[in-house]
Amino acid sequence: MGLAGAATAYEILARLFFEPAHVPPLSAVVPEALRLLTGERFWTATGRTLSAVAVGLVIAVVAGILAGFALGSVPQVRRATSSTLDFLRPVPSIVLIPVLVLVLDVRQITVLLVAVSCFWIVVFQVLYGLRDVDRVAVDTARAFRLGRLARTVHVTWPTVLPYLGTALRLIVSVALALALTGGLVMGAAGLGEMIWSSQESGESTGMYALVLLTGGLGIGLDQLARLAERRLLHWHVATRREAVA
């Protein structure tokens, strides 16, 4: 009902106050979106954007986990690096665009942007997770003469995993946003570029339709991330409680 209300409100506002060329009514946008869905161009662009997202995410997760464990496992290293990490994290990754444009092609930059931004999130989640490891569990494992590797697998990893689940949910939307930014700012082939070019050529209905579909894509990715998180953490108390409730 809320959705219908919002759609109606938008329809009325768009028709009353705006030119169709600036804000097309929903009744024009939705058919256009459906038309796009049947065309090949939209799916090629989506595929390109998603592949940039996927490659960037894989790099970020692998590198982030490795770096997080490397930094977080040794207290001295963590103390020595924490100020540097704190400094680097808030630096928006898009400042890299002008620098990278000179040396790489736009697709590589897009992947790199996705990877860098998501990398920070993963690293910090791993560090938070490592801080949360139960001292008693570690000491117990040690008393049972579990080696360093076995302790990491059986004690540390399960503690860090929920934090990685949270990271996963966060980075999926960040990755999509940056993959689109790459298209908008640099014209890297994909959905972002398609939106920008339809804006430049004045096809505002098509652009609104694309944005509408992009939101749908966001919902899809978000659901996928949630599903993956639940799978990954099916043994965790919070998930089990959810299943019962």
Added chain:
Amino acid sequence: MRALGYALGLPAVLVAAWWVASDGSTNVFLPPLRTIVEAFRDVWFSGTFVSDVVPSLWRLAAGYAVALAAGVTLGFVIGRWAVPRALTGPLLAYFRVLPAPVLIPVLLVAVGIGDATKLVVITVGAVWPILLNTADGVRAADEVGLETAAAYRLPRRTRHLLVLRGASPQIFAGARQALGLSIILMVVSEMLMSTDGLGFTVVQFQRSFAIPQMWSGVLLIGLLGFGLAKLFELVERRALRWHRGHTGQLTERR
């Protein structure tokens, strides 16, 4: 003293390493740090500061302030009462996942090019984390506390303030997220549609192959992001002092 050493040690080493390694650099794209620092002084301590940095900061501040006010107000209403919550639920779910940068072309068409557009981009992009966090925080208000307040017949206004205060840790979490987002949106919107501002200047330098100047701009944006994050942390720590002390986080962190 030791803590200071830990905090400054690695950054000092890294900067020194950059300085030494790049000193004799002849690569056009990776100029010596010395040149970048000189360019930094020449570019940003001059008229550019007034003509480009000030407009950027102004847009950022105004856009962020509007986002903050609107986000907290709407989030409060949505979190507090069931009817607006039910009505806006699906819409919020949609805007939560819609990536903010795609709003730039939409607003470009709907509002046109101008200072207003950049403001609106920052506001519209940054408002969601604040709104959603506020709504969640308000919803999770302490039931017992509220009922106690009602039993004491505290006036309605006081009870609203009570809820808002209880939600403030989460509001701050959203506001922090929104701050990072608004810096990104500021730079991107200036790169795409502007004739002044930081993002525009950096892209301009890059297009005219003024590489040291471009690097200095990148450095400035980085410093800006860092500085604002620190400033925010300071404000948050002051505003939530009661909360940190209350939950024992203060002792745990040390």
